[in-house]
Amino acid sequence: MRRAGVHAGLKVLLPAFHCRAIVEPVLYLGAEPCFYPVRADLRPDFSALSSMIGGDGAPVAAMVLTHYFGFPNDLDEAERFCAAHDIALIEDCAHALYGRAGERLLGTVGSYATASVWKFLPARDGGLLLDNTGGQPAHRSAQPLLAEAKALAAILQGWSRRIWRRSSLPVIEPFALCEQAKHVAAQPMVRASESGLKEFSPKLAEMAALRSSRWIMAHAPHERVATRRRANYLQWLEGMRSVSGVKPIFPHLPEGVVPYAFPLLIDPAGMGFHRIKTAGIPLWRWEDMAVTDCAISRDYRIRLLQLPCHQELREEELAWMIHTVQTLLTAPD
Structure with a gap:
């Protein structure tokens, strides 16, 4: 954010569907987070974005584009939008340590990109910052x-x-x-x-x-990590085909995509989340997010589950999880 020139008196465009980790750096720098709506496929609503630029308000310094769950977002349109309005494009690759959008590596299109090592590898910390503007690496103090x-x-x-x-x-x-x-x-x-x-x-x-x-x-054996995660995602996809009333956000796994999790839309009341969690399956959903007018983010806050496709899952563990989710989501209320 600092490298993108974010400071007090400026705005940063953030997706309405988010975890608070992308909001707090903006607040810390004294800037104003402005949340743009997303569509059902989690791509930005660019018509709404255009209306957030200009006017009498504070100028916009940057736009954050999130590659949800490892799947490329609309990079081409975001790149054009940011270039047209002279704002920095920041790729949020927290879910996309690996992956491509066509022939381009995720994280290499925007002015800057960030990624999380520990979300994919057994590290205790570690974030990556890629500066595609040619900026020099910043000095960081060693940890104790x-x-x-x-x-x-x-x-x-x-x-x-x-x-x-x-x-x-x-x-x-x-x-x-x-x-x-x-x-x-x-x-x-x-x-x-x-x-x-x-x-x-x-x-x-x-x-x-x-x-x-x-x-x-x-x-780390990065090729193995990518291969195993893709295989586990495909098993989730196959396992959910027989479950009515649920919908994978990404029903296809394109070449070059390495998923962070398997995102699944469930019943409108979100009761399946509590059933699955009580059964002992590790899963997540983004409940703690800013209140916005985006109907999709309000809906997905309750209904969108993040199921694990970690590379270290054993075959029998994944089979048990898929069978358990199938059983719980088809059980009568």
Whole structure:
């Protein structure tokens, strides 16, 4: 945002369907977030966007275009729109560490792009910033050695957990239990946020990623990650074909797309979410978002589920999840 010239007195165009992580940096810089409506396929409503430019209000500095769940958004139209109005295009690739839009890599079209390492790889932190304007890399302070040691311990624990999962022995995690107990005991009875920020840490924004995160990014089996995620997504697609009353947001998986999750629209009341969550399946939905006039974002806030297609899911785990979702979403109310 800083590189795009965002500061107090300016506006930033954000999608009405969002997580708060893209809103808080705008607020921190003192700028005004303006939420543009999205269509049913989560592409921007460019006719509405045009009406948000100009007038007597504050000038617009940037537009954020989100590649939801790893699928390319309308890059061509967004590129033309931003060029016509002389505003910076920022690609939100938090769900799109990998992937292409035709012949172009996601993240290389806008003036800037951001991505999340930990959403795809077993890293404890790590964000990527791509500056396509030729700007110089910013200096970032190294994280404390204690933070590095804790992250390494957590990564090793995760690896050992995956090894134990492949055996019939129970998984016992005394290190995690002790750390959790210490954390809970150290918390005050009432927690207050001094900054009012929940997802964005100004302090961490000035720090480099952990060394372990950078190592993982450099040495991860990226081709395997992409292949496994695509295969898992296709299994979800096939499994949901027999379920009436649900609709995948993206019913096709184009070549070059590496999905972050499987987004599925369910019943209007969203009751399926609670059934599935109670069954123990890890899933998410974006409930905590700004109030806007966008009917799609209001609807999807309740109805759009994000089901996992992580590369480390075992075949039997994914089969159980698909069968469970099929059963729960076809059960009578």
